[in-house]
Amino acid sequence: MTSIPVEKRSTLSAVLRGLRQTCPACGRGRLLHRYLKPVDHCTACGERYGHMRADDAPPWMTILIVGHIVVPLLLSVEQAYHPEAWVHFAIWPALTLVLTLALLPRCKGVVLGVMWANGMSGGEPR
Template sequence: MTAEDRAVEDGTQDGARSKTTAALRGLMGQCPACGRGRLLRNYLKPVDHCAHCGEAFGHLRADDAPPWMTILIVGHIIIPAVLSVEQRYEPATWVHLTIWPLLTLLLTGLLLPRCKGVVLGLLWSTGAPGSERA
């Protein structure tokens, strides 16, 4: 495989890393470099390195960005839904206290690893050093 083929495959040209490609691959839980290996083992723990291409990810630290993004997205979904249901149907308080916390937890659980993947992909694409390299 030539360097040009590798650049086309991993979304890079002239050594530049595509932020869009890296973010989308991270969203899907794939290695931002090759798109084939897994980015996360378990729920939120990043792999030390890609099993397919060997790219290292253990040094990248997403810190508070993924939870912040998740709260922002879930809040923008849940709050309009709560207000809309309240205005249209006027359900009892116990219905609100049953439905919305469960839906919030479900959405948070589904979105948090994807947000972490996006952040890790973007960190990788910018070449940001992790805490071990700083």
């Protein structure tokens, strides 16, 4: 399989496909396996992803999004209802965990999509 030239790759399309955790090149094959590990290559089009390293960008993006959801909700609930502390301890850590686990692979897909669209591998330049 031949790879799509970098100048013909659509970043928006790659990001949307990465968000769905599908191959940024074709949108049919899976991008991740075992939760966060990029597949070696797309089973549908053969595009290679095993060498790509997203490093800290997906966790950073996930923390940014989850923090902007949970903290305003927590503050709004506290101001509106003044619940007991145990209510906060019951809700917010669980919500944070669920959102984090749900968003982390999607953020990794987005980062890998951006990297693929721009011809980046995440490795050190030689």
